[in-house]
Amino acid sequence: MKLELGKILIQDVQFGAKTEVVDRTLFVNKEEIIELVLEDDRLIGADVELARPGESVRIAPVKDVIEPRVKVTGGGVLFPGMINKVEQVGSGRTHALVGATVITCGRIVGFQEGLIDMSGPAAKYCPFSETNNVVLVIEPADNLETHDYETAGRLAGLKVAAYIGEAGKNIEPDEVVVYETKPLLEQALQYPDLPKIGYVHMLQSQGLLHDTYYYGVDAKQLVPTFMYPTEIMDGAIVSGNCVAPCDKVTTFHHLNNPIIEDLFARHGKDLNFMGVVLTNENVFLADKDRSSDMTAKLCEFFGFEGVIISEEGYGNPDTDLMMNCQKVSQKGIKVVLITDEFPGRDGKSQSLADTVDEADALVSCGNGNVIINFPPMEKVIGTLDFVETMIGGYEGSLKPDGSIEAELQIVIASTIANGYNKLAARGH
Template identity: 40%
Template sequence: MEAIYFYIIKKNIITIINIQKNLNGCKVLKGYELNRKGVWLLVRLEIANFNVEDITFGDETSYQDGTLIINKEEALKVVKEDEHITEADIKIARPGEDKRIVPVKEAIEPRCKADGGAVFPGVTDNVEAVGEGQTLALKGCSVLAVGKHWGSFGDGLIDMSGEGAKYTYFSQLNNICLVADTDEEFERHEQQKKNHALRWAGHRLAKYLATEALEDQEPAEDDIEEFDLEPITKRPAKVNDLPSVVYVMQAQSQMEEMGYNDLVYGWDMNHVVPTLMHPNEILDGAMISGSFMPCSSKWSTYDFQNCPTIKNLYQEHGETINFLGVIMSNLNVNLEEKERSALFVQQIAKSLGADAAILAEEGYGNPDADFIECFKALEEAGVKTVGMTNECTGRDGNSQPLVTLDEAADAIVSCGNVSALIELPPMETVIGELEALARDGLSGGWEDDDELGSSVKEDGSIIMENNSMFCGDQVLGWSPKTMKEF
């Protein structure tokens, strides 16, 4: 066995690749980058985007001239690798179509690694580091995991056109709807469901589509996004002299029973204390969405993969700010746990030398206490903090916006009122089952109300709270909502 080193010069960066050679051939082990000024960089993440303008079914899963072609039979075999999937079909929903999708449980951007590495470590693949190398992405589309019959508290609704389309980012995408049912009878009538088989099938399908469609495809140079950060202690003076900013993400982890919470490298966030993560890990599949949380507040896997706040911080790094990275925090149930997590976040931010922080919470209600506790701890440490969250001000908008407040939390970006009533006309086509909105306790729907009746009307029109809009509040940075003054 011998080590061979290659030196590649591209865009003023010298890449040193160490290849270990043995009887089985050559395998790239690790890359290191050194710019001409002698500053060591982490290996960059490249996301090569292949824009999907349309989706159709055909004999072979492939990508041709902006069209994703899906072999449905082959794709469903991947879905049904889990024997708990009892029924499954794939339907397409395009922007502008007269289609309503409900109950939606998860959204994933189809991706694969150019070198065949892990896409969703701990879920579709073995646990291994992500955040470097080249990732191939089918851009402009998503895989949606949709219940054929049954919904739950954390599921939501997407309208592809009309008034409802403005409430969720996913109305703008070409959606591959995996509509399925499972034999998970133990949770059939539970308000909270893990939806394990269906959500995991969505991730397998997303990986399959990208792997099969993008094999041997070469991306256009203009369609490659690059993300790299120098090690914090190795940055040039001109970067270190800029205001240092850390992004604090409070991912959902309130359920003590495993299977409901967000995952990091396949590990339940309920078992995690606040941890410094490289932003590339989050953009590259390390974070997986859970099934718990009123749906408009939820962060889907697609949201983690495309987090606009992380991308904007990258754009400003070295220009107006020194982006330190992401503190991945958690959300807890009792006060002592909330205080402990806030202290961890405070300590990490202080140790990094953060001047400022952006703080985002996944959810509302009980998590508001984590949000405010963390806000206070950061401000006490001299870290100027801006919060991003939605509000729960009641249907009339007159209630207190967060469960708890503090004078330290004096800069909050509101992503809207989860309780706002929305009335929508019927749609020509329903993908999934509309009755689930009223029958199964979706967080913004109801079976009966003294004044409003059922959320689902006989003609297919609906009345619901914003709560049921799938990932509609978009706290991670792309909410379209604005403030109005009266």
């Protein structure tokens, strides 16, 4: 499967009469976006705000972040099974508005949503302080049931990202990157002397606000399966607005999975990137047994010699991470884990809720318990009403002048466990 990803660099975002890209500026038609969102009668209010790098702006509570993209050729459409019909994606050509995002924001079950600061000391912890953001502030119908509101918010973000992505369809990209994974036997033969490496991608799948969707299928219902890496770049995987802000894998992070990106960058050089095994993080222990057995079986069957495993979330998923690590290792496959850490404020407690002897190679994406201070911002998009109830916030977090003291885990993607953050250690 081969995908050409055309990257259209966006350096500014403005409101305009027409949603279009002109000389690296994204113009968006506010009224058309609001109209699109309010097609869903579960939402009774919507507003659009813009947030650019360096501005004195705080966005909260953030639900999902999505990069606008569009399928140009190759069959299928963006976010199959979610806002479009189910059809195979991952081949042909896709255009991405790189440097632009759609952020959904607004009241919800408040605690798992986080903050984005566009400037100041907290901005450096968040990749979205450097993007030009179209922020969608949504308001639910009275007494809308929580699950329905979560669904409506998720779909609104996806629809708006797909709508804005259309503006890139006929633009000549600044850069075109080609990614290709051949069918298994051909891929093994292409670089016979290089180690065959796979990626085990664990999808959050515990329940409300802890879900992920693959071609529209709730990941709870999956048994581990194989995915060509390029499918994810067309939105085959969508976030269910999950878990703590700091390690929430937003839809943006699925579209731009840095593990897949880096494995492709070394593909044919010092490794042979064979593909992705998808698995889940269910609450039922029998599901964990079944999924980790099948993950190890698939890794063995595909002939992987080394595997990277990433997780989403803390606690329950740590057990899946360790079961996968142990069972894949027992197949004679080398394993590297990627995760973030919660060792307590003093850093002295266990970082993960579970461990096994086989977990002897682990990349840390940072400590979510560290306390940081956020100065007041001139403008708040959304509301600060929920700051003290967000994960990382606490009673007294929000000061009268609008400044905040909270744990790092309140910042969106600050310790995300796939490395798309600023705290990853880098060798020089």
